[in-house]
Amino acid sequence: MRSRLLSGFLRRQEASIFVVALLLIAWFESANHDFLLSSASLQNLSQYIAPVAIIACGEVMLMIGGEIDLSAGMVYAFAPFIMHFAADAGVPMFIALLIGLLAAGCIGLLNGVITLLLSVPSFVTTLGTLFLVNGLTLTISHGTPVTPTASEAFAQVFGAWGYSEILWAIFVVIVLHVVLRHTRWGLHTVASGANDTGAREAGIQVTRLKIGNFVLAAVLAGFTGTLEAFRIGSIDPLAGGNQIMFLAVAAGVIGGTPLAGGSGTIIGALIGAAVLGVLNDGFTLIGINAFTFNIILGAAILAAMLFNIHVTRLARLGDAR
């Protein structure tokens, strides 16, 4: 009975990577007892995980449909500047934040329209907007960082308070998990990724659906950038960038969403982001030397992935027997 429960658990897409995450946490905790057992450490770990997780949710929605958004890291830096300029012009802060997200949504709309209506592969479309948005941000900001000017309470809610980002991330994960698993939107997204032509012939509005997902991914990226701006206390034109975009895509893949589309999981993206966050936080906490850091980080990501893939395979084998 117990073994059936276990194999049932391990057959779930997210399960094996969850085991990897737990093993890593246990190992880092035994290597340095400051890793988890204080509020400050937990907060810091959550801040590694949250931004990657939120962007990863948007990427997973796209990846399930067989698309990708490479411009996410640049929209991340772009949206808070639009918010800042709106606030500077006298717009109330909350409306300014919405204007920033609207601007991010416009980039997503542009990505979607070019990809779906003008038939450019999303890899190329968003590669183009990646540079375009980066240049736009640098031009409007004159390349200099600015300090966000919101009330203390507003800043606390939107990123400055230690756990605010992770709460937002969990909120986004829950909403999108329900959307993906239990709504027509989500099921159609999976269908369009598995078989685009079939989905269209079945009457699914694939074009509208995917454009919507591009907008969603861009808005989430812009929102993450805004949260991070309040956390850091500075709106920086070079924040985020390709690094965070690649981390988000990696989180999706590590969590069990293939790049080719047709399947995927939002919860997996959160766990994938957690694995990357634990590795980054843990190795820095231990005090790995600057030169060797990336060797160890890269090897650890590979090892985690190998473990993940083969545990899933073994679980399936055991099942077949």
Add this chain to the structure above:
Amino acid sequence: MSQESDRPNVARRVMLHGAGVGSALALLGGIRPANAATPAPFPSHPGWKLVFVNHVTTNPFFVPTQYGIQDACALLDCDHQWTGSTNADVAEMVNAMNAAVASKASAIAVPIVDPHAFDAPVQRALDAGIPVFAYNADAPAGSANKRLAYIGQDLYESGYQMGERIASLVDSGLVALFIATPGQLNIQPRLDGAVAAIKKSGKQIDAQQIATGPTVNEELSKIKSFYLGHQDLKGMFAVDAGSTQGVGEVMQEFKLQSKDVHAGGYDLLPRTVQLVHDGHLDFTIDQQAYLQGFYTAIQMFTFLASGGLTGPADTNTGLKFVTKDSVGPYLSTSTRYEGKSDKPLIVERSGPIKS
């Protein structure tokens, strides 16, 4: 070469001697209307094009450098181009240099962020009669690089001075030295200098080097992680702008100055300046980014105007330790000299000048 035909004659060259960097600065400082009555100091030239190749073209640090170049070019009626790589890709920088040579630039300036990669491109430019200057980062001592002069901070020396300052603040224990991208020639020498000075002080300081990453969001998290894992540390110092801001944020969050932890670093990001003012950072080092552009453009011009007779000379743009006592003007003003504003401005000051 077009600039050869415009080479000033001897009488003009005599005038040029009085018109070096100093008087150009004076011009910028507001004496311009008085000079306007006398004949222009330089004859007309074909609008020399000064090409500045850079390793991180979009980095906030170089915003004042670009203003310095713009101001010098406006003053001297030259064109300029700001080009290169956004992410320290040396191949991209070499391409930009080759393009500048092909487009017959009048002069080229480049931060030599790689010990050998720029030897050949610099030689090619010189062979084509184009003077090349290094700014911000220089070829290592004894290098085969033939650049005419270096204008910028002596990086190793600046790190060394930071190391001496660290040794004067901390007696013993663990000191963290944060670096965004280890191995990069415009920041690694600072770290090496700091480590050398700490070693030479003979104090029982355990200096650990930690990589923080290229973006501010990442840097802050990494610094926090390291602190949480090493709460007995006695100092946190950084050799780049983003990490310095991160160090200040962590000092503030955990109120470390009250636990006798010392901190400091480089550059004048707005948050960094505020954190120095609030006492969370002992110091930050002002590298005079504006002057790195302004002086380089002036040197290019004087070289071109004098047909190579005036200059070029190595110029140390210096380093200024900005502390709580001296940070005031950085906060109260918003100028092109620090890059916080693009508006031309004469900054009023009063009272005795303290170095």
